Amino acid sequence: xxxxxxxxxxxxxxxxxxxxxxxxxxxxxxxxxxxxxxxxxxxxxxxxxxxxxxxxxxxxxxxxxxxxxxxxxxxxxxxxxxxxxxxxxxxxxxxxxxxxxxxxxxxxxxxxxxxxxxxxxxxxxxxxxxxxxxxxxxxxxxxxxxxxxxxxxxxxxxxxxxxxxxxxxxxxxxxxxxxxxxxxxxxxxxxxxxxxxxxxxxxxxxxxxxxxxxxxxxxxxxxxxxxxxxxxxxxxxxxxxxxxxxxxxxxxxxxxxxxxxxxxxxxxxxxxxxxxxxxxxxxxxxxxxxxxxxxxxxxxxxxxxxxxxxxxxxxxxxxxxxxxxxxxxxxxxxxxxxxxxxxxxxxxxxxxxxxxxxxxxxxxxxxxxxxxxxxxxxxxxxxxxxxxxxxxxxxxxxxxxxxxxxxxxxxxxxxxxxxxxxxxxxxxxxxxxx
Ligand SMILES: *Cc1c(COP(=O)(O)O)cnc(C)c1O
Numbered sequence: 485x486x487x488x489x490x491x492x493x494x495x496x497x498x499x500x501x502x503x504x505x506x507x508x509x510x511x512x513x514x515x516x517x518x519x520x521x522x523x524x525x526x527x528x529x530x531x532x533x534x535x536x537x538x539x540x541x542x543x544x545x546x547x548x549x550x551x552x553x554x555x556x557x558x559x560x561x562x563x564x565x566x567x568x569x570x571x572x573x574x575x576x577x578x579x580x581x582x583x584x585x586x587x588x589x590x591x592x593x594x595x596x597x598x599x600x601x602x603x604x605x606x607x608x609x610x611x612x613x614x615x616x617x618x619x620x621x622x623x624x625x626x627x628x629x630x631x632x633x634x635x636x637x638x639x640x641x642x643x644x645x646x647x648x649x650x651x652x653x654x655x656x657x658x659x660x661x662x663x664x665x666x667x668x669x670x671x672x673x674x675x676x677x678x679x680x681x682x683x684x685x686x687x688x689x690x691x692x693x694x695x696x697x698x699x700x701x702x703x704x705x706x707x708x709x710x711x712x713x714x715x716x717x718x719x720x721x722x723x724x725x726x727x728x729x730x731x732x733x734x735x736x737x738x739x740x741x742x743x744x745x746x747x748x749x750x751x752x753x754x755x756x757x758x759x760x761x762x763x764x765x766x767x768x769x770x771x772x773x774x775x776x777x778x779x780x781x782x783x784x785x786x787x788x789x790x791x792x793x794x795x796x797x798x799x800x801x802x803x804x805x806x807x808x809x810x811x812x813x814x815x816x817x818x819x820x821x822x823x824x825x826x827x828x829x830x831x832x833x834x835x836x837x838x839x840x841x842x843x844x845x846x847x848x849x850x851x852x853x854x855x856x857x858x859x860x861x862x863x864x865x866x867x868x869x870x871x872x873x874x875x876x877x878x879x880x881x882x883x884x885x886x887x888x889x890x891x892x893x894x895x896x897x898x899x900x901x902x903x904x905x906x907x908x909x910x911x912x913x914x915x916x917x918x
Pocket of ligand 1: 598690
């Protein structure tokens with residue numbers, strides 16, 4: 485957009501798109517095409533030597549997908565972005581891009597269930613080892629576990645499902661002292677509640693399937709880079725080694741940093757992982773994600789306010805053993821929430837069900853409005869018993885370390901009237917304890 489810095493709510497409906505370049509179409513067109521004509525042989529050689537940028541093949545780039553990439557990049561003030569077919573693809577490509585060929589990732593046990601499971605089952609088979617900190621709330625304990633071949637610290641800014649907040653400013657300092665980047669999964673916060681780049685994070689990963697899109701009708705992911713990390717510091721030779729496929733018009737081999745100095749990280753994901761592993765986002769799915777994004781602030785504001793109402797209701801109930809939400813009574817994350825999440829701590833929380841397994845099942849089965857599924861951030865509220873579903877891949881011991889006790893119930897608050905949601909919970913509690 486024409487140079488001047490526009491505000492968040494303007495960017496979320498207009499960012500990264502110029503109608504003049506698209507037949508003055510007001511809505512972003514769906515470029516449902518696998519390939520793009522190269523024009524003539526001269527243009528083709530320019531495109532393939534990166535001396536002119538243009539679309540070639542939708543697996544590595546598409547105009548509709550590119551609007552989504554640019555728009556989310558503008559919302560987080562990123563130097564570059566790449567959209568992918570899922571949040572899992574975004575996360576895997578990011579961490580492989582850092583630690584491929586033998587490296588370690590340092591993280592915490594407080595992770596999305598799929599992430600945790602992939603770390604256990606898949607990463608070691610690709611030569612990538614995962615280290616877990618002893619105490620995720622003590623930044624010093626990260627310092628102790630960094631090894632020579634540690635390639636990144638990775639945390640969720642607001643953790644799934646219990647809403648632990650990572651002290652990303654402190655963690656980014658620790659990472660940078662060791663010449664490694666801080667990678668964050670910002671899915672729960674979305675760019676509306678938190679911009680991790682402001683606090684020193686280097687790479688942001690999103691599952692756009694969740695609140696970013698917010699309508700539960702698409703699977704999508706994004707990777708963003710701040711553009712500030714020094715990839716030439718010696719720890720990441722994959723960014724500085726000359727490559728035949730990056731040769732210039734005269735045939736001189738160049739590195740990814742030579743060709744894409746502003747956004748080498750996402751350019752390397754695009755040119756290697758997206759090109760060869762191929763988890764491309766389709767143009768229609770990108771379009772749906774763009775439509776969802778247009779109402780991001782409005783949705784999150786209402787969802788945060790309804791969440792606070794539900795928490796107030798649950799805090800008074802004897803059927804509720806505890807509540808984990810950064811702003812709930814007694815939460816250890818109040819100070820971090822004030823610092824990182826002044827607009828609210830999101831719309832997902834957990835509580836302990838103070839009853840037997842049978843009562844818990846009866847409670848869940850008696851709900852009439854809440855959906856029973858895994859997709860948080862949806863416009864429709866949902867409820868789920870995490871230890872048996874979303875985090876069911878974890879062993880009892882791993883669940884313990886992740887703070888997921890057998891009585892845990894997770895709620896993601898949608899856009900319904902909060903009083904209807906409270907009445908639904910109340911009637912289900914009554915049935916369960918009848
Ligand atoms: C859902 C989720 C993912 C995975 O995203 P998909 O789009 O489902 O592949 C990663 N991280 C977090 C925090 C999530 O909630």
